[in-house]
Amino acid sequence: MIELVGYARGCFGLGHNLRAISTGLTLAGIPHRLCPIVVPGHNFDVVPMLDVPVVDPKNDNNNTADITIYCFHEPHPQRGKKKYCLVAWETEVIPPDLDVILKQYDGLLCISPFVQEVLSKHGYMSHMLLIPGAEVRTIPKERAIENLRHLVPIPRDAFAVLFVFDFASTLERKNPGGAVLAFEYAFSSNENAVLVIKSINSKHYPFSTRIFKQFVQQFSKRILWIDECTTRSVLDSLYNVCDVYLSLHRSEGWGLTIVEAMSIGKPVVVTAYSGNLAFNSCRNSCMVPFVRRKEASNIRIYRDAEWVEPSVFHAAAHLRRLYRDPSYRKKLGERGKEAVDQINYTGLAETLTRIFGSCCLEI
Numbered sequence: 194m195i196e197l198v199g200y201a202r203g204c205f206g207l208g209h210n211l212r213a214i215s216t217g218l219t220l221a222g223i224p225h226r227l228c229p230i231v232v233p234g235h236n237f238d239v240v241p242m243l244d245v246p247v248v249d250p251k252n253d254n255n256n257t258a259d260i261t262i263y264c265f266h267e268p269h270p271q272r273g274k275k276k277y278c279l280v281a282w283e284t285e286v287i288p289p290d291l292d293v294i295l296k297q298y299d300g301l302l303c304i305s306p307f308v309q310e311v312l313s314k315h316g317y318m319s320h321m322l323l324i325p326g327a328e329v330r331t332i333p334k335e336r337a338i339e340n341l342r343h344l345v346p347i348p349r350d351a352f353a354v355l356f357v358f359d360f361a362s363t364l365e366r367k368n369p370g371g372a373v374l375a376f377e378y379a380f381s382s383n384e385n386a387v388l389v390i391k392s393i394n395s396k397h398y399p400f401s402t403r404i405f406k407q408f409v410q411q412f413s414k415r416i417l418w419i420d421e422c423t424t425r426s427v428l429d430s431l432y433n434v435c436d437v438y439l440s441l442h443r444s445e446g447w448g449l450t451i452v453e454a455m456s457i458g459k460p461v462v463v464t465a466y467s468g469n470l471a472f473n474s475c476r477n478s479c480m481v482p483f484v485r486r487k488e489a490s491n492i493r494i495y496r497d498a499e500w501v502e503p504s505v506f507h508a509a510a511h512l513r514r515l516y517r518d519p520s521y522r523k524k525l526g527e528r529g530k531e532a533v534d535q536i537n538y539t540g541l542a543e544t545l546t547r548i549f550g551s552c553c554l555e556i
Contacts, residue, residue, distance in 0.1 A: 194224050194257070195549060196273055198250065199264030201229035202242060204422050205359050205393065206449050210279060210304065211264040213324045213541065215243050220542035223549055226258070228272065230265075260549060262302065268294050275299045280308055280319065281446040283366060283467070284498040287315045291494070302548075304447045305468035320548050323471065323536045326453035330429045337430040344427065345389065345417045347434055352386040352516050355435035357428070357450040360398040365495060370408055371441035371505050375462075377412055378509035379516070386516065388439075391419045391431055432457055436522065437515050441481060441508055444500035445469050452536065455529035460522050462511045464503040472536060477528035479511035 197215055200208040211227075218225045226246040248255035250272070261273025270276040277300040282291065292315065295301060301319040303309045312319045332340070338347050347353060354376055358367040369390055376388040390409075395402040402420075409416055419431075432438075438454035438461045445451075448469035451461055455472070463473050465480035473480065483501035515522045 194226065194259055196226055196228050196248070196258035196261045197264060198228040198261060198267065198272060199230060200232070201227050201247075202231075205361065206447070207265050207281065209327060209449060210281065210324055212243060213538070214262065214264065214279070214322065214545070215245055216538055217322075217541035217545045218549075219245070220538055221546045221550075223545060228255075228261075263298075266291060266294050268297075270297055277302055279304065279322070280312060282308055282311060283362075283444045283446040284495065284500050285311055285314075285444075286497060286499050287311065288494055288496070305471045307468040307470065308446050320544075322541060322544055324447060324449070325536050325538055325541060326449055326456050326533070327425065329432050329453050329457050330426075331457050332430060332433040334434060337433040340427065340430040341434065344419050344421075344423070347387060347389065347417065348385065350385060352380075352384075352437075353435045354386065354388045354437050354439050354512065355391070355431055355454070356388070356439050357391040357431070360392060360394045360401055363495065364401045364405055366443050366498075366500070368441050368443050368503070369405060371503060371508070372439050373409060373412060373416060375439065375441060375505040375508035375512060376416070378505060379512035380415075382413060382415075384516075387415045387417055389417045389419065389431065389435065391423075391428070393420075393422045395420050432459065435459060437462060437512065439508065439512070440464065440469070441503045441505065442467070442469075443486075443502065444498070447471070448473075452533050455526075455533045458523075458526035458530045460515055460525040461529060462508055462515070464501065466501045466503075472532050473529075474532070477525065477532045479508075479515070479525070481508045481511065 197211050199211040201211055228248050228250045256272050258273040260275050262277045263270055264279045276298050278298045279302045281304050301317055303319040303321050304324055309319050309321050356372045358369055380386040432454050438459050440451050440463045442464050445468040451469050462479040463469055466483055481503045483503045486502050487499055
């Protein structure tokens with residue numbers, strides 16, 4: 194029996210990772226159960242619970258799993274005979290606090306070649322799981338706009354650029370300000386274009402929220418900001434409304450929202466660095482060059498992080514070309530979809546069977 198510990202109903206990346214692994218284990222026919230965690234103050238009502246046996250993490254009598262996979266960096270893993278951690282770290286430097294945590298596990302799983310390389314440089318062996326995005330329903334643009342009318346007024350004929358992020362992942366790393374600048378450089382005030390920014394968890398980061406709000410207010414009213422945890426159907430509508438997905442991240446462990454946008458044929462403009470290189474290339478994406486930088490962050494986990502600064506000017510040039518050339522936009526979107534279609538639940542199930550087929554990690 195395998196037990197998955199984590200945010201089973203979390204509407205963010207760590208929650209999706211757990212649900213994806215559960216789906217893969219189900220396809221592989223490997224018995225498993227969930228040990229869900231709820232974070233006080235976070236909305237866990239918009240994601241339905243999986244149809245998988247559930248145990249109470251506070252009940253020690255349930256602590257009998259052969260293997261426990263923690264789908265987050267739990268500092269004190271207690272459950273299960275063998276304990277494994279799904280590592281979704283985002284930068285090239287593993288901080289001392291995380292290094293201490295990882296040493297407590299019997300084995301590590303990772304979510305991209307980038308993370309695997311970072312772990313290897315720090316002396317860790319790991320198994321890689323390429324996590325598919327959630328299935329995004331294809332919706333006609335007109336209907337998607339109607340679905341969003343109660344949240345944001347997107348003009349029907351506007352060229353829409355989308356970026357989705359979580360304040361818990363930090364403004365510094367996700368870099369929504371870079372998306373705003375690239376958009377402003379790309380389009381003059383008389384051009385029919387909008388930037389839609391979708392965020393969650395702002396209420397838990399009031400200082401960052403205030404900074405970003407003040408920054409956005411300096412620019413045009415064409416920047417539309419949705420700041421709430423929404424249902425999956427709303428997120429699907431946002432992906433379908435957008436003409437381009439933009440991510441000028443400074444570092445990513447994987448890039449879930451990029452995968453999801455590409456899965457329905459949306460062209461993407463992305464930083465040419467880190468975990469998203471598992472599926473983004475010059476053939477299927479608009480790759481944004483960068484310069485390396487060391488982050489002097491007040492955020493403890495990213496203090497002295499080594500990541501990059503993407504060029505907002507190159508990103509703006511990509512947006513201009515996509516705006517002016519619908520045929521290029523279509524071709525890039527088709528190539529992107531073809532790339533991420535290779536990252537699927539069948540492949541994930543095969544990988545999980547290889548690793549956990551007999552309920553023991555093959556070392």
